[in-house]
Amino acid sequence: MIPFGHSPTWSLSGVHSYCLLLLFALCLGGMSVPVAVKVRDTAIIPCYKTCNGDVLWALTTKNEKLDVLRCVQGRCTEGSSFKNRVHLSHEKINSGNLSLIMSPVLYNDEGWYEATCDLELLCKFHLEVFVPTTVSVSVSGNVTLPCYARTEKTIADDSVNILWNKDDQMVLQVQKGHTKYGSGFTERASVSLHHYKDGDLSLNILGVTTSDKGLYRCYHNTDEEHGYPSAVSLIVTAHQKLCVKKFGDNLTLDLFGSDSVTVTFTGSDTEEIQVCNVTGNNTTCSLDYNNRVSVMNHSLVLRGLTSSDGGTFTVKDNMGEVISINTVTVEGVARNRSFVALLAFPFLVLLFIGLFLWCKYHRKSQVPENRSYYNARESIVVIESSQRESAYIGVPQQETNPNMSGDLEDYPGLPVEETMPVILTTEKQDNIAEE
Known part of the structure; x- marks a missing residue:
């Protein structure tokens, strides 16, 4: 039993774990070391021994003992419960490497694994399978x-x-x-x-x-x-953040205490571009951002936001892991244009109404003055003037006889027009009334 306080397990996955396990096994030789893997992962049970005879890997549980892999004269055969799942890490059994590789590991593969050479115990390891x-x-x-x-x-x-x-x-x-x-x-x-x-x-x-x-x-x-x-x-x-900023505001990107990060930007119609590399308080930025950024309190501050800054700022650590995703919306430019358009609309309406009224008034001013019409059959009006001779209203000038006098009834043969317009000034109307 391993004393409490020491690391009791080895988690194996990938090449790095395999190398660590090899080093550990080289140091400890054939000592019993527990191996822990997740179900469905790959387990490597190390055994660095040389065998010139027959090799047998066997599993011992509380209730049974099973053959895992048997190699006789260089030819290996899997046990019935391990078909197509196990093999030696090296084809030659006398190479000094008899490690057993099992993939995938099943939940009931847990137990003690022993490697023997002609019934002589070489290695013994406990495999623990867990479901996290x-x-x-x-x-x-x-x-x-x-x-x-x-x-x-x-x-x-x-x-x-x-x-x-x-x-x-x-x-x-x-x-x-x-x-x-x-x-x-x-x-x-x-x-x-x-x-x-x-x-x-x-x-x-x-x-x-x-x-x-x-x-x-x-x-x-x-x-x-x-x-x-x-x-x-x-x-x-990654930490997700939605930022709504106004035109000209500053944007603060949290670096979450990371010593070295990379900040990139992706716009709605652009590919991901690099903004800055930040190491401590030092920044190396692209030309578009070089004079706009600074580092304060483990945060990157971008000054003077414009409409082109609307998009996604991504912060990555030095391993390329995404720390935060900041979706930024910049308001102000579009809103100001809409506001100007909104204010201009009433003035345009008033201007249209003014033009309409002016046109209507101008048309009225060009209409001929009203005239008064009198029916010559009903009445005869004689307009006297100190500067002009008497004339008969309704009688054509070429048919007027200056020698005529009296009423028209005295000249029954004289033709008379049906109607004749008369324009009466105020002075003339007064004279007629007096007559």
């Missing part, structure tokens, strides 16, 4: 990773033992009343001793960063007493 619970949180958020176990309700605080690991590195350890923190988790990770007595060993993490993502495992007292679930996979997503 997935927890997701955004950058800068707080998260609780669940873990529960059977504990004593009246246990003294100095007797509590808790261990949380992340990717086989210590996150937090409570032992004999003292708490130790792993690198980067000081004052950010915690467990509650009060809740521990209720069976709750959950881990609290404040201000999550992208580097916090990974596989976490909870242990209680010894490596044989882990909580449930036995593993938690923490997924860290």
Whole structure:
């Protein structure tokens, strides 16, 4: 049994884990080292021994013992429960590498694996298979990773033992009343001793960063007493922010305490372009942004927003992981144009009405003056003038005889027009009235 406080598991996935496992196995030789993998992942059970005889890999569980892989005279055959899932890492069994590779790992593959050469024990390892619970949180958020176990309700605080690991590195350890923190988790990770007595060993993490993502495992007292679930996979997503700014405002992009980040911009009709590289308080920016940015309080400040700044600003850490996505809308230019148009509309309406009224008045001023018409059959009006001779109204000038006198009835043969317009001035109307 591995003493409490030491890392009890090896999480294997990919080339990096394989290399670490090889180094560890080289140091420890054939010592028993537990191997822990997620279900459906690939397990590499190391064994660096040389065999000139027959090699047998076998699985021992509480209830049975099964052949995993048997190699006789260089020809290997899988056991019935491991068909097409296992093979040696090296084709030659005398190469000094008898490591067993299993993919995919099934949940009931857990147990003790032994490698023998002509019935002589070479290597022995315990494979632990787990199904992690997935927890997701955004950058800068707080998260609780669940873990529960059977504990004593009246246990003294100095007797509590808790261990949380992340990717086989210590996150937090409570032992004999003292708490130790792993690198980067000081004052950010915690467990509650009060809740521990209720069976709750959950881990609290404040201000999550992208580097916090990974596989976490909870242990209680010894490596044989882990909580449930036995593993938690923490997924860290980018921080999402929607910003509505006015034309000319400043935009503040949180860098979330990262020492080195890259800021990019994507517009509605443009591809992603680089804005700045930020290291500490130093910035290296493109020409379009060089004189507009500064770093203040772990934030990048972009001054004097314009309509072209409307789009998405993305902040990435030095590993290319997205820290935050900032969607920016710049208001002001479009609104001002609409406002001017709104104000101009009433003036245009008034101008149109004024032009309409002016045209209507101008047309009226050109209409001929009203005239009065008199029927010559009903009345005869004689207009006298001191400057003109008497004339008969309604009689054509060429038919007027200056020698005539008296009324028209005295000249029955004289033709008379049906009607004749007469324009009467005020003075003439007065003279007629006097007559």
